[in-house]
Amino acid sequence: MMRPLVDAIVRMGRIALFLVRVLGQCLPSLRHPRLLLAQIYNAGARSLIIVMLCGLFVGMVLGLQGYDLLQRFGSESALGVAAALGLVRELGPVITALLFAGRAGTSLTSEIGLMRATDQLTAMEMMAVDPVRRVVAPRFLGGIIAMPLLTAIFNIIGIYGAQLIGVGLVGVESGSFWSQMQAQVDHRDINEGLIKSLCFGVACSLMAVYEGFHAEPTAEGVGLATTRTVVSSAVLTLLLDYMLTAAFLNS
């Protein structure tokens, strides 16, 4: 009966130990900046299209729903603020993290898992090269750097999406849309979003590299590891989101 609980705690411990090991190799791995750049490209640039597309749709939905809600109180001119705050503080970091887990996280896990399955990681160890430094650390750092950038792009596109619907379609005044946003959104909101996306970046990248590195070295094992990456990243993101939101509202 206690078994699943114990397993979960053991797993958390393993992940934490792995994080310590990866962190220890992050600085040395910077000696090969090209590896890091390649991974930022991998995690970031390749997720760009999907992040932009989803940002647009989320922004458009915000425009519709926000307008419908705000006009009941006669304050539809606040649509710009509502959309911007919703995106910057909440939807931007969270949805980007979920997309990241699905697009970049899975590809990290399957890539590292495949290296495990084809003995590439073992071969590196036998050649006296630490695979955590060479393979894991650049991917981990690349994910952490890519996440806030992707979030920022998601937010910008999202705000324009809300404007497209709010101003273009349902007729909020363009001046009030932008001026209220400018007056109400300040650096604390931006900071909250930035810190959230950094935390999600650490969580999602860590889960992706952990699952890949510890995948069962078979085709089936790599598939299972990929699934676990998405599930754990999503759960962890939403859990962290609640904790961070609570912390920011308190302060």
Place this chain on the structure above:
Amino acid sequence: MGVSPTAEAVVEVSDLRYAIDGRSIFDGLNLRALRGQVTAVMGPSGTGKTTLLRLLMGAIEPGDGRITVFGEEVARLARPALYGLRRRIGMLFQNGALMSDLSVFENVAFPLRAHTRLPEPLLRRLVLMKLQAVGLRGAADMAPAELSGGMARRVALARAIVMDPELLIYDEPFVGLDPISLGVILRLIQTLNATLGITSIVVTHDVEEISRIAHQSYLLAGGRAAAAGSPAELLRAATPAVNQFMRGLPDGPVPFHVPAPDYRSQLLAVDR
């Protein structure tokens, strides 16, 4: 051939015991690989041949007994010393284990780039020389995915020798190769051993192939060396286990049938 008492043992395994999840893999294994010789480690599937290699390389620790490589006890080494030891050893993996995101050239250059600060022109020359030795200089710019199985293994061999190791370990080098590639690999192992004096350990179950080049052979069975000697001596050996393996007989001490309930009664019971 045979064991000369004066030759120095590069690898020495004494009274090795190792178990996974309570299942004994090695139970008092003794084995020596002498400098400059080709030592074959043979055995049926599942006798722990690959486990032995992992033990030799210090990837896992023995339950009991000693493994020394170049006179150092592997299990006692901390990670930096272990990595130092591994730089003197080349290893050829069964499937090549080439880095899929690097070209053939970069794969062979990988250990050099990781461990040395050679100027680029010198490094390029070294890599080209090693590729020439395995006959694949013309494939330098290809990706590992474009190579056939035999070619991938030759690239992996070039990578294994690029640091000029003193000891070369081959894990099942003949598995899944066509006769031509097999002949090429066989000749390469022999040439490397003869011309560079590299001590070689070949783990395999291809009796015929390895018997042509091995100086000393060990046959693993039941967690220990069931027989040791030159290939010719092993072929003459009278014990049933050795005989079955060397001649490839389907039934013997290693049974053809997996343990099962009585055949007749199980067939009859199907109707009920």
